[in-house]
Amino acid sequence: MFYCGVRMGQDLQEIIDDIAREMNAAPDRGQVADYIPELGRVDADQFGLFVALADGSTYSAGDADIPFSIQSVSKVFTLALALGKLGHELWSRVGREPSGQPFNSMFLLERENGVPRNPFINSGALVVTDAILEGHKPDAVLGELLRFIREVAEDGDIHIDKSVAASETAHGDRNMALAHFMAAHGNLRNPPALTCGTYFHQCAVEMTCRQLAMAGRFLVAGPGSPSLISPKSVRRINALMLTCGHYDGSGDFAYRVGLPGKSGVGGGILVIVPGRASIAVWSPGLNEQGNSQLGTLAVERLAAKTGWSIFGGI
């Protein structure tokens, strides 16, 4: 069987069905995030997987059509918008190095004068949102974000779950603290409450695995994938996903999976096989680093069975 020029011993649909079966039977599913109370109500016994190949074919297993909160996976889309608007200027306000710290950490921010390590930790994502917000109203920015996602996903039925946004707003002290701290260093241009409010809504975008994998195709740069941003930006976002997309679990994800990925505390992960495929996996239980426990295991299995890796050698 050939998929995008790669020979596989087993049919791709069979591979992902086997993975879904294994994940459904897995006893240790991790812990659902409950610091955002609305997310704490999600049933941990769910698992979905969707693969969109660059040649246009798609493969679906498990709960791939159940919507979930994309949370930090949204940071990939806002980074794409910010790079389009600001280009290289963005990097004067946020770095490109892994932090080795939890996603909501304050620790390095104090030592490094309010300049976050990278755009995927919360402080860095707040700066990115602040940058695209400058001179605009939150509704306009969120509208642009949704238009971008819907266009690339080829699906108009993608929305923000307002109850999740409200739930995070009511418990957002830590992100507000990060925002205020950066404002004190002059690295936030809008009032902290406005930037945080916009960020909480961007995180509350709700998507299925099918929609997320379809939306991720703009990062594949394969023959049939949509090109909404420059090839240079595609390479750079993938590089940041590999090095920083899983916070202090990024090294482990690169070691186990070998592909760029971005996780969210809703239990979703977007994984890119450059030139070949966009993959979305979802299981709400998280590991200690706040990344989907079974989602990570599932894409580790998928990478091993397909041979997909940016490092080769499997």
Ligand code: GLN
């Ligand atoms: N909205 C979440 C937060 O700021 C996103 C974190 C995540 O998905 N890792 O805490």
